[in-house]
Amino acid sequence: MRTELSRRLGIEHALFGFSPFPAVAAAVTRAGGLGVLGAVRYRAPAELAADLDWMQAHTGGLPWGLDVVMPATRVEGVTEADVEAMIPATHRRFVHDTLAEHGVPELAAGEAGGWRITGWLDEVARSQLDVAFDYPFALLANALGSPPADVIGRAHAHGALVAALAGSARHAVRHAEAGVDIVVAQGYEAGGHTGEIATMVLTPEVVRAVGPLPVLAAGGIGSGEQIAAGLALGAQGVWLGSVWLTTTEAGPLSPALTAKLLAAGSGDTVRSRALTGKPARQLRTAWTDAWDDPAGPGPLPMPLQGLLVADALSRIQKYEVTPLLGTPVGQIVGRMDSVRGVQEVFDELTAGFERAADRIARIAGRDG
Amino acid sequence: MRTELSRRLGIEHALFGFSPFPAVAAAVTRAGGLGVLGAVRYRAPAELAADLDWMQAHTGGLPWGLDVVMPATRVEGVTEADVEAMIPATHRRFVHDTLAEHGVPELAAGEAGGWRITGWLDEVARSQLDVAFDYPFALLANALGSPPADVIGRAHAHGALVAALAGSARHAVRHAEAGVDIVVAQGYEAGGHTGEIATMVLTPEVVRAVGPLPVLAAGGIGSGEQIAAGLALGAQGVWLGSVWLTTTEAGPLSPALTAKLLAAGSGDTVRSRALTGKPARQLRTAWTDAWDDPAGPGPLPMPLQGLLVADALSRIQKYEVTPLLGTPVGQIVGRMDSVRGVQEVFDELTAGFERAADRIARIAGRDG
Numbered sequence: 001m002r003t004e005l006s007r008r009l010g011i012e013h014a015l016f017g018f019s020p021f022p023a024v025a026a027a028v029t030r031a032g033g034l035g036v037l038g039a040v041r042y043r044a045p046a047e048l049a050a051d052l053d054w055m056q057a058h059t060g061g062l063p064w065g066l067d068v069v070m071p072a073t074r075v076e077g078v079t080e081a082d083v084e085a086m087i088p089a090t091h092r093r094f095v096h097d098t099l100a101e102h103g104v105p106e107l108a109a110g111e112a113g114g115w116r117i118t119g120w121l122d123e124v125a126r127s128q129l130d131v132a133f134d135y136p137f138a139l140l141a142n143a144l145g146s147p148p149a150d151v152i153g154r155a156h157a158h159g160a161l162v163a164a165l166a167g168s169a170r171h172a173v174r175h176a177e178a179g180v181d182i183v184v185a186q187g188y189e190a191g192g193h194t195g196e197i198a199t200m201v202l203t204p205e206v207v208r209a210v211g212p213l214p215v216l217a218a219g220g221i222g223s224g225e226q227i228a229a230g231l232a233l234g235a236q237g238v239w240l241g242s243v244w245l246t247t248t249e250a251g252p253l254s255p256a257l258t259a260k261l262l263a264a265g266s267g268d269t270v271r272s273r274a275l276t277g278k279p280a281r282q283l284r285t286a287w288t289d290a291w292d293d294p295a296g297p298g299p300l301p302m303p304l305q306g307l308l309v310a311d312a313l314s315r316i317q318k319y320e321v322t323p324l325l326g327t328p329v330g331q332i333v334g335r336m337d338s339v340r341g342v343q344e345v346f347d348e349l350t351a352g353f354e355r356a357a358d359r360i361a362r363i364a365g366r367d368g
Numbered sequence: 369m370r371t372e373l374s375r376r377l378g379i380e381h382a383l384f385g386f387s388p389f390p391a392v393a394a395a396v397t398r399a400g401g402l403g404v405l406g407a408v409r410y411r412a413p414a415e416l417a418a419d420l421d422w423m424q425a426h427t428g429g430l431p432w433g434l435d436v437v438m439p440a441t442r443v444e445g446v447t448e449a450d451v452e453a454m455i456p457a458t459h460r461r462f463v464h465d466t467l468a469e470h471g472v473p474e475l476a477a478g479e480a481g482g483w484r485i486t487g488w489l490d491e492v493a494r495s496q497l498d499v500a501f502d503y504p505f506a507l508l509a510n511a512l513g514s515p516p517a518d519v520i521g522r523a524h525a526h527g528a529l530v531a532a533l534a535g536s537a538r539h540a541v542r543h544a545e546a547g548v549d550i551v552v553a554q555g556y557e558a559g560g561h562t563g564e565i566a567t568m569v570l571t572p573e574v575v576r577a578v579g580p581l582p583v584l585a586a587g588g589i590g591s592g593e594q595i596a597a598g599l600a601l602g603a604q605g606v607w608l609g610s611v612w613l614t615t616t617e618a619g620p621l622s623p624a625l626t627a628k629l630l631a632a633g634s635g636d637t638v639r640s641r642a643l644t645g646k647p648a649r650q651l652r653t654a655w656t657d658a659w660d661d662p663a664g665p666g667p668l669p670m671p672l673q674g675l676l677v678a679d680a681l682s683r684i685q686k687y688e689v690t691p692l693l694g695t696p697v698g699q700i701v702g703r704m705d706s707v708r709g710v711q712e713v714f715d716e717l718t719a720g721f722e723r724a725a726d727r728i729a730r731i732a733g734r735d736g
Contacts, residue, residue, distance in 0.1 A: 001731055001732070002733060014731070168634075168635060169634075188557075196635065197557070197635060198555065198557035198587075198699060199566060200555070200557060200566065200588030201698075201699040201700055201702070204594065205702060219566075220566050221568070225602055226572065228600035228728060229601050231728060232596035232597040232600055232724045232727065267563075330569075331569040332569055334569070335573070356600045357732035359599070359600065360600055360724075361728075361734070363369055
C-alpha cells in the first residue's frame with residue numbers, strides 16, 4: 001500500500017492510525033503505518049511528556065504523529081475559569097440530575113476520575129504544543145479547523161507535515177489556503193466530529209478541491225476492502241481511528257466499555273452534540289439520549305459543553321455506569337467483534353486490501 | 369466491469385441505471401448496463417403500457433428492468449379513498465397555506481399537473497404489475513421492503529430476477545429469506561428512501577449478511593472511482609439513480625429543476641419525510657423546510673403523506689415554483705454540473721472505473 005505520500009513520509013503502508021493510547025499509536029507505527037497519538041485527553045503537560053517519551057522509546061526511530069485539537073476560532077487570553085463562568089445553572093442542574101438518576105457516585109474531593117477532556121481549549125492545546133515540540137514527531141494533525149499560522153510554521157521548521165480534518169470541500173480549501181500539507185477528509189460515518197457528507201462523496205470532492213495536495217480518506221474504514229475503496233476514491237492514504245478501540249493495546253478502556261463496543265451494531269452510534277457541543281459520532285447511550293431529548297436543555301456550544309460534562313464523563317468512566325458509558329466511534333463499530341493485538345488487526349487490513357485489489361483487477365478483466 | 373452477476377444477466381457492465389424516464393433506462397441498457405424503469409409515477413396502467421412498449425422497442429432485445437414500489441406492510445382491500453379519508457384537516461390546511469404563501473396557482477378542474485406519485489399504494493402497484501408481466505423484463509426491483517411471495521414467484525416464472533433495496537443488514541436478511549435474488553444496499557448518501565448507515569459501511573455489512581447472494585452498492589455513486597469503491601466493498605454491481613437526472617434523456621424534468629440540480633452542492637440535500645412519510649433524501653427546498661420545521665404539523669406516515677402532497681407537488685412542478693421545486697437526489701448532486709447524453713455519462717463512468725482500477729493496481733505494487 002504505497003502512494004506518493006507514504007514514500008514522502010517513509011512509511012511502508014499509507015495507513016494512518018489515530019488513537020488516544022500511546023501503545024496503539026506506537027504499534028501502528030511499528031507495523032508499518034503511521035501512528036498518531038491523540039493529545040486531547042492530556043491535561044498536565046508532564047503527563048503528555050511522559051507518554052511522548054514512551055512513544056519515542058517504542059517506535060524504533062520510525063515516524064509517528066501527534067493530533068492536537070486547536071479550535072479554529074479562539075479568543076486570546078480566555079481561561080478555563082472564564083469559560084466555566086459562562087455555563088448556565090440549568091445545565092449544571094441537568095448534569096447533576098441525570099447522573100443522580102443513574103446513581104453515579106461522586107468523586108472524592110480532589111480526585112481525578114477517568115479522563116477530563118478539555119484539550120480543545122486554546123490554553124490547553126498551546127501548553128501541549130510547547131511540550132510536543134521537544135519530540136521528533138513527523139506529523140502534526142489538527143482535528144478541528146486549520147492550525148494557527150504560527151503553529152504550521154513551527155511544525156514545518158520542525159521537519160513535520162501538518163494535517164487537518166475536513167468535513168466538507170469548503171473546509172478543505174480553507175486548510176489548503178492556510179498552508180496545511182495533508183487534508184483528512186472525514187465523512188459522516190466517522191467517529192468523532194463529522195459533517196453530513198458521507199466518505200464516498202466527500203473523499204473525491206475534497207481531492208478535486210485541493211489536489212494535488214494529498215488527501216486521506218477517513219470514516220467508515222475498518223477493513224481492507226474499505227481501505228481499497230478509500231484509495232479508489234483518490235485518497236493517498238487512509239485514516240483509521242475506531243478500529244483500534246477494541247485492540248489489546250487500548251487497555252485503558254474499561255472492560256464495560258469494551259464489551260459495549262464489541263456488542264454494538266453499525267446502527268448503534270449517533271451524531272450528537274452531547275460530548276463537545278459540536279456534532280460528533282459516538283455510541284448512542286442514555287447520556288446522549290438525555291442531551292438529544294427535545295424536552296431537555298440541549299447541549300451548549302463548544303467549548304462550554306465539553307467543560308460542563310468533563311467531570312461527569314470522568315465519573316461515568318471511573319464507576320463504569322454502563323447505560324451512560326460511551327465513546328466517540330464510527331459506524332464500523334458493527335464490525336468490531338473481538339479483542340486482538342494491533343499487529344494482527346494491521347495484518348488483516350493489509351491482507352484485505354490485497355484481496356480487494358485482486359477483486360478489482362478481476363472485474364476490470366486484468367487477471368491475466 | 370464484469371462480475372458473476374453481469375454474466376448471469378448477459379450485460380457487458382455490472383452497472384444498473386435507475387430512472388423514472390424510459391429514454392434514460394433504455395439508453396443505459398443500450399450502453400451495456402441494465403436500465404431499470406421506475407414505475408412509481410405511473411397512475412394509469414395504459415400509460416405504463418405505452419412506455420413499456422417504447423422501452424421494448426428501444427432496447428434491441430437487451431435486458432432491462434422495472435422498479436415497482438410495493439410497501440412491505442399492506443392492508444388488503446384498502447383503497448386510495450380510504451387512505452384519503454385518514455388525512456387530518458390541519459395537514460390539508462398546512463399544504464394549502466404553504467402553497468398560497470408561495471403563490472402556487474391552482475390546477476384547472478380535472479387537469480393533471482406534473483406527476484402524482486401514488487405508486488406506493490398496494491392497489492396501484494398491483495395494477496402496474498398486471499401490465500408489466502406482458503413484457504419480457506429481466507429484473508423486477510422493489511424499492512420498499514421485500515416483494516410479496518406471489519410476486520416473487522410470478523417474476524421467477526417470468527424468467528426475471530428479483531431485487532430489493534435495503535438500508536440495513538437486517539432488512540437485507542429479510543429480503544434473502546423472502547427469496548429475493550439480488551439485494552441493493554442503499555446507503556445514507558443515496559437519493560430517495562435511505563437509512564442512516566453510509567454506503568462505505570453498509571455494502572460490506574450486507575455482503576456478509578446475505579452472501580453468496582449478489583449485492584449491488586447504491587448511494588454516493590456517480591463517478592468511475594465511486595464505482596470502483598463500491599465494487600471493492602464486495603458488491604457484484606453498482607446501482608446509480610441520481611446521476612441520470614441531468615442527462616439529455618431526462619427531458620421531462622423542468623428546466624427550472626435541472627438548473628437547481630446543476631447548481632446544488634453535496635450539502636444541498638436533506639433526508640426528509642416530506643415526500644412520502646418515510647425518510648427520503650432529496651433537494652432541500654422551502655417545501656422540505658416547511659415540513660421539517662418543528663413549528664409545523666410535520667409529515668404524516670406513509671402512505672398518507674404521499675397522497676396528501678401529490679397534487680401539491682404536481683402544481684409546484686407544473687408551474688415551476690422554484691423555491692419549492694425539488695426531487696429525490698443523492699449527495700452526488702454536487703458533482704452533476706452539465707447536461708450530457710446518457711451514453712457520454714456511461715462512457716465516462718466506465719473509463720473512470722478503469723483509471724481507478726489502474727490506481728489500485730499501482731498502490732498494490734502490481735503495475736508490472
